[in-house]
Amino acid sequence: MRAGDLARLLELRPRSLEGRAARLASCYTIEDLRQLARRRVPGAMFDFIEGAADDEIAAQRNLDAFAGVVLTPRQMRGNGEVDLRTELLGSSSDLPLAIAPTGLNGLLYPDGEVEIARAAAAAGIPYVAPAMGSSTLEAIAAASSGPRWFQIYLWRDRALMQELMSRARTAGYSALVITVDTRVAGSRPRDLANGLTIPPRLAWAGVVDAIRHPSWTLGFLGAEMPDFANVEARADGQSTVEYVGSQFDAGANWDRVAEIIAEWGGPAIVKGVLTPADARHAAESGAAAVLVSNHGGRQFSRCPATLDVLPAIVEELRGEVEVYLDSGIRQGTDIVAALALGASACLIGRAPLFGLAAGGRAGVARALEILRDDLRRSLVLLGVSDLKEVSGELIGETPAGQARGRGSGETHAA
Numbered sequence: 001m002r003a004g005d006l007a008r009l010l011e012l013r014p015r016s017l018e019g020r021a022a023r024l025a026s027c028y029t030i031e032d033l034r035q036l037a038r039r040r041v042p043g044a045m046f047d048f049i050e051g052a053a054d055d056e057i058a059a060q061r062n063l064d065a066f067a068g069v070v071l072t073p074r075q076m077r078g079n080g081e082v083d084l085r086t087e088l089l090g091s092s093s094d095l096p097l098a099i100a101p102t103g104l105n106g107l108l109y110p111d112g113e114v115e116i117a118r119a120a121a122a123a124g125i126p127y128v129a130p131a132m133g134s135s136t137l138e139a140i141a142a143a144s145s146g147p148r149w150f151q152i153y154l155w156r157d158r159a160l161m162q163e164l165m166s167r168a169r170t171a172g173y174s175a176l177v178i179t180v181d182t183r184v185a186g187s188r189p190r191d192l193a194n195g196l197t198i199p200p201r202l203a204w205a206g207v208v209d210a211i212r213h214p215s216w217t218l219g220f221l222g223a224e225m226p227d228f229a230n231v232e233a234r235a236d237g238q239s240t241v242e243y244v245g246s247q248f249d250a251g252a253n254w255d256r257v258a259e260i261i262a263e264w265g266g267p268a269i270v271k272g273v274l275t276p277a278d279a280r281h282a283a284e285s286g287a288a289a290v291l292v293s294n295h296g297g298r299q300f301s302r303c304p305a306t307l308d309v310l311p312a313i314v315e316e317l318r319g320e321v322e323v324y325l326d327s328g329i330r331q332g333t334d335i336v337a338a339l340a341l342g343a344s345a346c347l348i349g350r351a352p353l354f355g356l357a358a359g360g361r362a363g364v365a366r367a368l369e370i371l372r373d374d375l376r377r378s379l380v381l382l383g384v385s386d387l388k389e390v391s392g393e394l395i396g397e398t399p400a401g402q403a404r405g406r407g408s409g410e411t412h413a414a
């Protein structure tokens with residue numbers, strides 16, 4: 001065999017692909033990006049992404065639910081092409097996927113939210129800008145031409161909520177995501193143990209760890225320390241973390257959600273729904289979509305896995321409003337499972353954050369590319385050529401012998 005043949009056989013990468021690009025190119029899964037992220041950022045920052053509430057059981061349950069899904073391929077169908085485009089809230093998206101709101105991305109990479117928004121725009125999928133971002137919603141809007149939604153919490157200060165909604169409208173955000181699972185902040189032991197403060201103040205151990213992660217540390221030289229940029233000006237003497245902490249409204253109810261949706265005046269998504277009854281409340285409050293989410297297991301450790309509660313919620317809503325799902329999506333097959341059980345789309349939180357921490361915008365782009373290729377390949381292997389064909393028929397018996405989901409023949413509400 002000649003050397004050239006051997007190189008082709010081994011698909012050797014050209015020497016020019018060096019440094020960060022080479023490291024990202026040799027990530028083939030979200031797990032690979034996670035490992036790269038773990039090496040690149042200090043432990044406290046990695047824990048901020050990966051950590052979850054209390055004993056972290058809900059976060060693990062999300063992953064286990066997807067791992068337990070059996071999808072059964074059907075042979076000699078389709079021509080190898082799959083159209084992955086879909087409509088979300090009346091606008092087209094290149095994938096049945098959007099990026100979930102995640103706050104304080106500036107801790108992981110300078111201008112983190114802006115970098116993620118740009119990668120989402122390049123992939124043609126919606127990006128949800130977080131109220132608690134380290135970049136302002138205006139800075140994100142100015143940097144990204146893609147579809148953008150804005151996320152808010154139910155905060156006590158109504159004037160603050162009105163101000164944020166008005167700014168989001170002016171900046172061209174097309175939908176509002178209302179997070180309803182944060183009546184109080186969840187307890188995340190990793191962050192507590194690491195003494196994660198906003199803005200970050202490094203203890204001695206943190207300084208040593210920062211020195212051991214120079215590519216993360218160098219990114220912050222000359223940059224401002226990340227803070228909650230959208231609300232910084234309102235903190236008025238308090239630290240922003242105290243101010244934001246005091247804002248969560250533990251007494252908010254569905255009437256308040258309806259009021260906010262009416263004030264917004266456009267499509268709204270209620271994020272954090274886990275029961276059919278709450279899905280019904282969200283729909284009756286005027287939501288155009290519900291997001292079945294347990295916040296990636298970051299709020300309450302005994303939550304059900306979102307995949308397990310999805311079928312009953314889809315059944316309750318019967319196509320009246322769109323149903324999305326997040327919490328635990330790490331592979332294309334996870335997206336297939338959620339669509340097969342009735343979701344119109346999935347959102348991802350940690351997957352793009354591992355990419356961001358591993359390599360900025362290019363890392364997020366790699367995460368999206370991995371998921372897109374995985375989704376396409378999985379659908380071809382399953383004998384599907386159109387997202388509308390993704391149905392409960394694909395779901396097989398689980399190893400425990402229990403059929404998951406809604407039985408056969410139902411098509412997801414694309």
Ligand SMILES: Cc1cc2nc3c(=O)[nH]c(=O)nc-3n(C[C@H](O)[C@H](O)[C@H](O)COP(=O)(O)O)c2cc1C
Pocket residue numbers: 048049050062100101102103130131132151179271293294295296297298326327328329347348349350351353
């Ligand atoms: C670091 C981090 C920060 C987050 N910040 C927010 C936030 O500001 N607002 C919100 O509604 N959800 C937030 N979430 C939850 C995500 O929107 C999403 O529900 C969750 O990450 C989905 O689970 P996954 O990470 O397993 O994909 C955050 C998640 C992470 C990992």
